[in-house]
Amino acid sequence: MALEHAILVSLLEKPGSGYELARRFERSIGYFWTATHQQIYRVLKRMESDGWVDVREVPQYGRPDKKEYSVAGPGREALSAWLHEPTEPDSVRHDLAVKIRGAAFDDPAALISEVERHRQAHTDRLEHYLAGAARDFGDPPADGPIDAERELQHVVLRGGIAYERMMIAWLDDVLATLAGFAPGH
Amino acid sequence: MALEHAILVSLLEKPGSGYELARRFERSIGYFWTATHQQIYRVLKRMESDGWVDVREVPQYGRPDKKEYSVAGPGREALSAWLHEPTEPDSVRHDLAVKIRGAAFDDPAALISEVERHRQAHTDRLEHYLAGAARDFGDPPADGPIDAERELQHVVLRGGIAYERMMIAWLDDVLATLAGFAPGH
DNA sequence: CGTTGCTATGCAACAAGGTGCATAGCAGGA
DNA sequence: TCCTGCTATGCACCTTGTTGCATAGCAACG
Numbered sequence: 001m002a003l004e005h006a007i008l009v010s011l012l013e014k015p016g017s018g019y020e021l022a023r024r025f026e027r028s029i030g031y032f033w034t035a036t037h038q039q040i041y042r043v044l045k046r047m048e049s050d051g052w053v054d055v056r057e058v059p060q061y062g063r064p065d066k067k068e069y070s071v072a073g074p075g076r077e078a079l080s081a082w083l084h085e086p087t088e089p090d091s092v093r094h095d096l097a098v099k100i101r102g103a104a105f106d107d108p109a110a111l112i113s114e115v116e117r118h119r120q121a122h123t124d125r126l127e128h129y130l131a132g133a134a135r136d137f138g139d140p141p142a143d144g145p146i147d148a149e150r151e152l153q154h155v156v157l158r159g160g161i162a163y164e165r166m167m168i169a170w171l172d173d174v175l176a177t178l179a180g181f182a183p184g185h
Numbered sequence: 186m187a188l189e190h191a192i193l194v195s196l197l198e199k200p201g202s203g204y205e206l207a208r209r210f211e212r213s214i215g216y217f218w219t220a221t222h223q224q225i226y227r228v229l230k231r232m233e234s235d236g237w238v239d240v241r242e243v244p245q246y247g248r249p250d251k252k253e254y255s256v257a258g259p260g261r262e263a264l265s266a267w268l269h270e271p272t273e274p275d276s277v278r279h280d281l282a283v284k285i286r287g288a289a290f291d292d293p294a295a296l297i298s299e300v301e302r303h304r305q306a307h308t309d310r311l312e313h314y315l316a317g318a319a320r321d322f323g324d325p326p327a328d329g330p331i332d333a334e335r336e337l338q339h340v341v342l343r344g345g346i347a348y349e350r351m352m353i354a355w356l357d358d359v360l361a362t363l364a365g366f367a368p369g370h
Numbered sequence: 371c372g373t374t375g376c377t378a379t380g381c382a383a384c385a386a387g388g389t390g391c392a393t394a395g396c397a398g399g400a
Numbered sequence: 401t402c403c404t405g406c407t408a409t410g411c412a413c414c415t416t417g418t419t420g421c422a423t424a425g426c427a428a429c430g
Contacts (some may be wrong), residue, residue, distance in 0.1 A: 002278075002280045002283060003386085003387095005280070005283055005284075005287065006283045008287070009286050009287040009290070012243045012287070012289075016411095017408075017409090018409070019405095019407065019408050020408095021353075021411075022408095024301045027269055029283075031277070032278070032279040032282040032283065033277075033278055033279070033280075033282070034276035034278070035284055035387090036387080036388070036389090037409085037410090038387090038388080038389085038409095038410075038411085039386085039387065039388080041408095041409060041410060042410085045410090048287070051189070054367070060395095060407090060408095061396095062186070062395095062396065062397075062407095063395070063396065063397090063406080063407050063408080064394070064395045064396075064407055064408045064409085065395085065408080066407085066408060066409090067408090067409085069364065076290070079290070079291070080291050082284075082287075083284055083287055083288060083291050083292075083295065083296065084291075086299060086302060087280050087281070087284070087299070087307050089303055089307070090277075090279055090280055090281075091219035092216070092217055092218075092219070092275075092277075092321070093187075093217070093218055093275050094217040094218070094275055094344075095187045095190075095218075095272050095275055096258045096272070096274070096275075097217040097218070097341045097344060098187055098190055098194055098217065098218055099190075099267075099272070099323060100337050100340065100341050101194050101266055101337055101338060101341055102190065102193070102197070102264055102267075102268055103333075103336075103337060104196045104197075104334035104337045104338075105194070105261070105264070105334075106264070106268050108271075108333055108337065110268065110269060111268065114271060114272070117271060118274055121274050122187070122274070122369050125261055134208050137195060146365060146366060148288075148289045148293055148366055149286075149289035149290075151362055151365065151366075152285050152286055152288060152289045152293065152362070153286060153289075154360050154362075155285065155287050155358060155362040156282045156286055156356060158355070159266055159279075159282060159355045159358075159359070162351050162355050162417090163246050163350075163351060165356075166348060166350075166351040167336040169347065170343070170344045170347050170348075172344060173340060173344075174340050175403095177336055177337070177339075177340040178410080180331060180336065181331060181333055181336075186415075186416070188416085188417095202377095202378075202379090203378080203379070203380095204377065204379075205378095207378095213413095220417090221417080221418070221419090222378090222379085222380090223379095223380075223381085223417090223418080223419085224416080224417065224418085226379065226380060227380090227381095231381090242413065245377090245378095245425095246426095247377095247392050247425095247427075248376080248377050248378080248425070248426060248427085249377055249378045249379085249424070249425045249426075250378080250425085251377085251378060251379090252378090252379085
């Protein structure tokens with residue numbers, strides 16, 4: 001399982017509360033690893049009892065207090081062990097692909113609006129990525145030592161951008177294919 | 186949930202046993218929807234008791250008998266209903282991306298072999314897809330009515346090919362980025 | 371005859387993920 | 401004052417998914 005590991009990475013990049021982690025999982029991290037706040041709180045509790053993270057009560061004014069988590073020694077070691085062990089490429093779940101093949105036994109044209117919805121979602125996400133890339137990585141690399149954290153975040157973001165572009169191009173292909181059935185239909 | 190739907194699509198394309206379905210989920214269907222045989226048997230049993238599929242005992246010689254499943258009326262209706270209802274784009278789980286960002290807090294160079302392993306897996310899968318495309322869709326389209334089932338299977342396969350090519354290109358980008366840390370290391 | 375290996379089906383236990391709901395502090399506006 | 405809305409944490413339940421194991425027919429090989 002890797003939700004623990006995703007949380008460890010996120011906390012190493014910046015300590016934070018369960019709530020803050022949940023929000024990160026709605027944006028940056030969440031684009032390649034999803035989790036709801038219930039899941040996060042549950043796993044954080046386990047990680048705390050395993051000594052992977054430290055907790056600090058942070059009083060806040062104008063809003064409820066929070067528990068700020070940061071990575072402890074054993075957590076760092078667990079992450080390191082996971083990084084050094086091979087992982088199989090993730091299994092994918094593309095229900096749109098199932099729908100497309102299933103459409104052959106129903107009405108292919110009825111899928112057009114669904115595919116367009118997905119295309120829009122991917123376009124929005126691409127815009128979001130590109131904005132983030134311009135904001136965080138727009139400047140030419142500064143002189144001096146290479147910042148590994150920054151470089152690695154950047155290459156992951158480039159992966160997200162490549163993925164969204166690929167999906168948009170493919171969904172256009174799907175739409176063209178679906179359109180091919182329409183007239184004769 | 187969509188394992189039921191993936192099974193319905195697969196059975197509509199061709200009726201078969203749980204064992205045969207499990208093997209299809211190791212190849213074609215499995216590239217965009219994974220399932221183990223235990224899961225498939227369990228779900229098939231439920232689908233049978235819900236009247237979604239019909240079963241036929243098929244005696245075989247030279248090997249154990251099997252139960253051949255085919256889609257029944259209610260199953261077709263359930264699939265149709267699912268096809269017509271909107272679905273959110275699937276959540277992704279790319280643990281390699283988590284590892285890459287995590288490598289900033291460990292040894293980035295140690296990830297190189299892992300990334301190369303993944304690259305090889307994607308290359309193999311691309312080869313497999315291309316062979317399938319040449320075998321099944323290599324001929325120019327025959328005259329006559331458009332075969333929706335064939336066209337839709339083809340466009341899904343093109344999606345798989347686009348995905349693998351994108352991944353290979355991105356993994357090369359990752360490797361180049363990781364190599365950038367090595368000398369100074 | 372015993373072993374290996376593929377076909378074929380399945381159970382039990384557990385881990386992980388998702389849905390719905392509950393609680394509570396505090397700010398700002400109607 | 402009440403309501404809405406955001407921050408913040410959490411429980412209970414249920415569905416899915418994974419792992420390990422068990423059974424059994426039959427073929428091929430040594």
